[in-house]
Amino acid sequence: MAKKVLMKGNEAVAEAAIRAGCRYFFGYPITPQNEIPEYLSRELPNYGGRFIQAESEVAAINMLYGGAATGKRCMTSSSSCGISLKAEGMSYIAASEVPCVVVDMSRMGPGIGDLTPTQSSYRQATRGAGHGGYRSIVFCPGTVQEAFDMMFDAFELAEEHKIVSYVYADGLIGQVMEPVEMRESIDPASLPTPSWALTGVKDRKQANHVHSGIDGTGFERLNKEKYPQIEEKVQQWKESNIEDCEYVVTGFGTVGRIAEVAVKKYAEETGKKIGYIRPLIAWPFPKKAFAKIPETCQKVLVIEANNGQMLEDVEITLKGKFEVAFEPTWGSNMPTVEQVVEMLKRQL
Numbered sequence: 001m002a003k004k005v006l007m008k009g010n011e012a013v014a015e016a017a018i019r020a021g022c023r024y025f026f027g028y029p030i031t032p033q034n035e036i037p038e039y040l041s042r043e044l045p046n047y048g049g050r051f052i053q054a055e056s057e058v059a060a061i062n063m064l065y066g067g068a069a070t071g072k073r074c075m076t077s078s079s080s081c082g083i084s085l086k087a088e089g090m091s092y093i094a095a096s097e098v099p100c101v102v103v104d105m106s107r108m109g110p111g112i113g114d115l116t117p118t119q120s121s122y123r124q125a126t127r128g129a130g131h132g133g134y135r136s137i138v139f140c141p142g143t144v145q146e147a148f149d150m151m152f153d154a155f156e157l158a159e160e161h162k163i164v165s166y167v168y169a170d171g172l173i174g175q176v177m178e179p180v181e182m183r184e185s186i187d188p189a190s191l192p193t194p195s196w197a198l199t200g201v202k203d204r205k206q207a208n209h210v211h212s213g214i215d216g217t218g219f220e221r222l223n224k225e226k227y228p229q230i231e232e233k234v235q236q237w238k239e240s241n242i243e244d245c246e247y248v249v250t251g252f253g254t255v256g257r258i259a260e261v262a263v264k265k266y267a268e269e270t271g272k273k274i275g276y277i278r279p280l281i282a283w284p285f286p287k288k289a290f291a292k293i294p295e296t297c298q299k300v301l302v303i304e305a306n307n308g309q310m311l312e313d314v315e316i317t318l319k320g321k322f323e324v325a326f327e328p329t330w331g332s333n334m335p336t337v338e339q340v341v342e343m344l345k346r347q348l
Contacts, residue, residue, distance in 0.1 A: 002181045009144045010035035010174040013103055013167070014043070016151035017075055021186040022101070023049035024074040026063035028056055030082040032115055032171035033105035037077065057082045061089030068093070068100035071197025073155050073188065077103035079171070080121045081113055083129050090164060091130030095218075099158035101151070102136070103167045105174035117172035117334060119253055122309035125168040126283040132219075135227050136166040137234060138282040142257035144178040146280070152183065159194070161230055168282065170305065172254050172334055230284060237286035238278045241267070244296050245275035247348045248322075251303040252279050252310055254334050259303050262340035272348060285313045299323045301347050305334060 007015065014036045017025075025040045041051040054060035060076050067074040078086060083104050093100060104125060108118040128134045137157050141147035147169060154165035193199065240260070242248070251259045256278035267274045275297070277289045293300070300322050302311045311326050318324060327343040329335045335343075 002183070004179045004181050006177055007144065007180045008035060008175065008177050009147055009169070010105065011039045012144050012148045012180050013077070013151055013174070014039035016148040016183075017101070018043060018047060018049070019183060019185040020073065020152045020155045021188040021191055022073040022075050022155065023047060023188055024067045024072055025049070025076065026052050026054055026060045026067065026074070027076045027078065028054050028060050028082065030057075030079045032107060032117070032174050033077050033079050033103065035174070036103060036105070057085035058089065061086035061093075064100055064102075065089055065093050065096075065098060068098045069096070069198045071194045071199065073101075073191070075101040075103065077105065079104060080106045080124070081111065083121070083124060087130035089130075090136070091128070091132050091134060093164055094128070094130075094134035094136070095132070097162040099155075099162050099165070101154045101158060101165045101167065103169075105169055105171050107171055115171065117170040117175075117254070117305075118330065119170050119255060119305040119309070120307070121168070122252075122282065122304070122306060125166055126285075126313070133223065135230070135283060136164040137161070137230065137284070139165065139167045140252045140256075140279055140282045141167070141169050141173055142253050142278060144173065144176060145180050147173055148180050149183070150280075152186075157234060161226070161234075163230070168253075170253050170334075234281060234284050235286045235288050236280040237289040238276075238280060239289055239292075240276045241273065242275040242277070242292050242294070244273060244294055246273045246296060246298055248275040248277060248293055248297055248300045249303065249344070250277040250279075250300065250310075250314060252282060255303055255305050255329065258335060258337055259340050262337045262344060265337065266341050266344045266348075274344075274348065279310070282310065282313075285317060287317050290314070290317045293318075293322065297322055299325055299348065301325045301327065301344070303327045303329070303335075303340060303343060305329045
């Protein structure tokens with residue numbers, strides 16, 4: 001039986017990165033993700049890795065660009081407004097198709113925001129944090145275990161598709177403590193060196209990275225070929241009771257997790273047939289999950305801790321086939337199960 005360890009979410013993410021073969025971290029402090037760099041600054045040297053606290057978020061993302069261009073598993077982490085400062089560098093990384101991992105333990109609001117764990121950065125994560133219409137594969141954990149496991153997938157999918165993997169969680173995931181089932185570590189030496197890696201030319205042919213947008217054809221290829229292929233292949237979600245349901249409730253991250261409990265409780269109390277969908281990856285959005293909603297469905301209810309951001313993706317996906325309702329939550333805390341049950345009473 002695999003070993004379980006009680007860990008804070010941020011520390012679980014950091015430990016997972018090490019076990020997934022990451023040996024290089026470049027970052028800058030910002031709450032509520034500071035335990036990630038703190039953990040890695042202590043542990044990475046024990047594995048022959050390097051931790052660099054840059055002078056700013058701008059410097060950190062460009063260091064990540066350089067490190068990832070060598071073909072090694074590298075990452076950075078930040079929170080919402082810190083991601084905004086990294087946005088230009090992420091855009092260049094996307095244009096050069098260099099795989100790496102970016103973790104966002106998000107915080108509330110624009111500007112410097114607030115430390116409350118809302119989900120107000122969904123658009124930032126799923127629409128490309130910077131300019132140019134690029135995409136990242138966006139993971140949305142709802143538990144500490146999922147955050148741990150998704151770090152492995154994030155590195156693997158980043159390398160498979162030469163793309164930025166973006167692990168987007170509300171700040172509560174970073175701070176809560178839960179038991180985590182550990183996975184075996186990957187030896188970085190066992191990972192193949194990709195042909196495009198910039199490793200010097202002493203013993204090999206020179207390699208280089210070509211910015212995909214220089215002549216326009218690269219940008220066209222990304223949007224006509226690469227991103228549609230990823231959309232078709234990379235969709236992950238959790239669902240229950242979709243067949244013959246009367247209603248569907250959906251949400252992501254912590255809110256989606258709370259909603260799952262509330263849906264079960266309300267369905268047992270009322271006898272209503274209520275389906276449930278929680279995206280585990282927000283881009284590509286799990287259109288295949290929503291395509292399974294039957295004709296018996298009367299309404300789809302979206303619950304988020306923001307002003308209706310995933311709501312847009314649900315409406316785009318359903319194309320008016322079903323009525324879509326929205327229940328937002330704001331404030332200093334995530335909603336309770338009881339509060340979500342009240343939402344269900346109002347809407348279903």
